[in-house]
Amino acid sequence: xxxxxxxxxxxxxxxxxxxxxxxxxxxxxxxxxxxxxxxxxxxxxxxxxxxxxxxxxxxxxxxxxxxxxxxxxxxxxxxxxxx
Numbered sequence: 001x002x003x004x005x006x007x008x009x010x011x012x013x014x015x016x017x018x019x020x021x022x023x024x025x026x027x028x029x030x031x032x033x034x035x036x037x038x039x040x041x042x043x044x045x046x047x048x049x050x051x052x053x054x055x056x057x058x059x060x061x062x063x064x065x066x067x068x069x070x071x072x073x074x075x076x077x078x079x080x081x082x083x
Contacts, residue, residue: 056080 030036053074056062061080067073 031039053062057064057074061077062074063077065073065075
């Protein structure tokens, strides 16, 4: 009777990985200033896009279209084509 386990594949010394100690992270660490500034710029640009879309809808140049695949879709109206 063999005592060798067959459910575990043997690993050679070349395939073993040395485990690194975990990095310490601050509990309430703030993101880097560059990342914070980029995120604020993204938010401002997104708000500007929504404001622009609202203005186009209010002017009647763009209208919402029902599309079963997309959650929100807009098309240019006839007035928008001639503007």
